[in-house]
Amino acid sequence: MPSKASGLTHPPAPGSRLLIRDQEWVVRSTDRTYGNDYLIEVIGLTPLVRDVQWQFIHNREKVIQVKPHETKLISDCVLR
Numbered sequence: 125m126p127s128k129a130s131g132l133t134h135p136p137a138p139g140s141r142l143l144i145r146d147q148e149w150v151v152r153s154t155d156r157t158y159g160n161d162y163l164i165e166v167i168g169l170t171p172l173v174r175d176v177q178w179q180f181i182h183n184r185e186k187v188i189q190v191k192p193h194e195t196k197l198i199s200d201c202v203l204r
Contacts, residue, residue, distance in 0.1 A: 132182050132187050132189060133161045134203060135154040135156070135164070135182075136151045136154060136187075137151065137154075139151060140152055140189060140190075141169070141189070141190035141201065142146060142164070142166065142187055142189055142196040143187075143189075144166070144180055144185050145186075145189050145202035146167040146187075147164065147168060147169075147170045147172060147173045148168075148190065149167065149169060149171045149173070149178070150165055150167050150169055151164060152165040152177075153165045157182070160180050160183070161182060161184075161185070162181070162182045162183075163179055163180075163181055164180045164181075164182055164187070165177070165178075165179050166178055166179070166180065173204060
């Protein structure tokens with residue numbers, strides 16, 4: 125049964141990307157806590173949280189799993 129706060133129906137796999145608090149994170153690990161909660165350990169990807177390690181409890185946050193097939197690739201036109 126999905127949580128009211130979270131869109132997850134199962135724990136995210138390591139390497140999955142999540143949107144939490146309007147920032148994108150990559151999952152390092154998940155651990156089951158008491159009850160039906162999951163402790164999700166992540167590293168930030170977006171500029172504001174880049175390389176920040178953090179932990180979230182999935183039932184306490186609005187967690188959206190980024191689905192690769194629904195993403196749109198944008199080419200980088202900057203010359204390097």
